[in-house]
Amino acid sequence: AQTVTQSQPEMSVQEAETVTLSCTYDTSESDYYLFWYKQPPSRQMILVIRQEAYKQQNATENRFSVNFQKAAKSFSLKISDSQLGDAAMYFCACATGNQFYFGTGTSLTVIP
Amino acid sequence: DTGVSQDPRHKITKRGQNVTFRCDPISEHNRLYWYRQTLGQGPEFLTYFQNEAQLEKSRLLSDRFSAERPKGSFSTLEIQRTEQGDSAMYLCASSLTSGRTLYFGPGTRLTVT
Numbered sequence: 001a002q003t004v005t006q007s008q009p010e011m012s013v014q015e016a017e018t019v020t021l022s023c024t025y026d027t028s029e030s031d032y033y034l035f036w037y038k039q040p041p042s043r044q045m046i047l048v049i050r051q052e053a054y055k056q057q058n059a060t061e062n063r064f065s066v067n068f069q070k071a072a073k074s075f076s077l078k079i080s081d082s083q084l085g086d087a088a089m090y091f092c093a094c095a096t097g098n099q100f101y102f103g104t105g106t107s108l109t110v111i112p
Numbered sequence: 113d114t115g116v117s118q119d120p121r122h123k124i125t126k127r128g129q130n131v132t133f134r135c136d137p138i139s140e141h142n143r144l145y146w147y148r149q150t151l152g153q154g155p156e157f158l159t160y161f162q163n164e165a166q167l168e169k170s171r172l173l174s175d176r177f178s179a180e181r182p183k184g185s186f187s188t189l190e191i192q193r194t195e196q197g198d199s200a201m202y203l204c205a206s207s208l209t210s211g212r213t214l215y216f217g218p219g220t221r222l223t224v225t
Contacts, residue, residue: 033212045216091154095212102154
């Protein structure tokens with residue numbers, strides 16, 4: 001079975017600072033994809049960033065970047081220059097075959 | 113691209129009643145997923161369609177739950193004889209067959225009293 005673990009239920013960051021959210025996963029598949037999704041309060045889940053497991057280069061999307069350590073099965077999300085609008089639940093997910101497996105989420109608070 | 117839509121956004125029902133939710137995926141997306149999310153948890157897989165075919169159901173999905181996707185377009189999720197434990201956010205998501213990225217709808221929040 002695939003599992004995704006987010007060990008930080010809550011995190012906080014000062015506005016304009018950098019924060020890193022942790023995620024580890026476990027899969028026996030060689031073909032898989034990793035995602036970070038953001039779910040603002042009472043709003044829908046949106047994709048933040050995606051990483052194909054076969055790519056060694058870490059994905060980046062503007063202020064968001066990942067540190068993908070395949071051997072360690074680690075997939076952390078770095079948010080640079082944090083903004084108030086970054087406050088949300090962040091879910092890490094692993095997709096193998098037709099299935100997506102989600103972690104339990106990290107609640108990020110941005111302090112003005 | 114209008115995104116994934118779900119209706120209704122909120123549903124309050126009494127225990128024992130039946131409820132039905134609708135999901136309209138992004139028009140060119142072949143795959144459609146239903147998830148359940150409870151407070152403080154990540155989305156939990158319920159079922160998945162490829163076009164009109166329901167290809168997979170979670171073992172956690174009781175017989176009271178049924179889903180359809182006629183003609184491979186919109187989908188409905190019905191819960192019969194609702195129980196208080198069914199209270200949750202029901203999320204629909206869609207993706208291209210080869211896209212691997214899920215696009216989520218806003219969810220339907222079900223409260224069973």
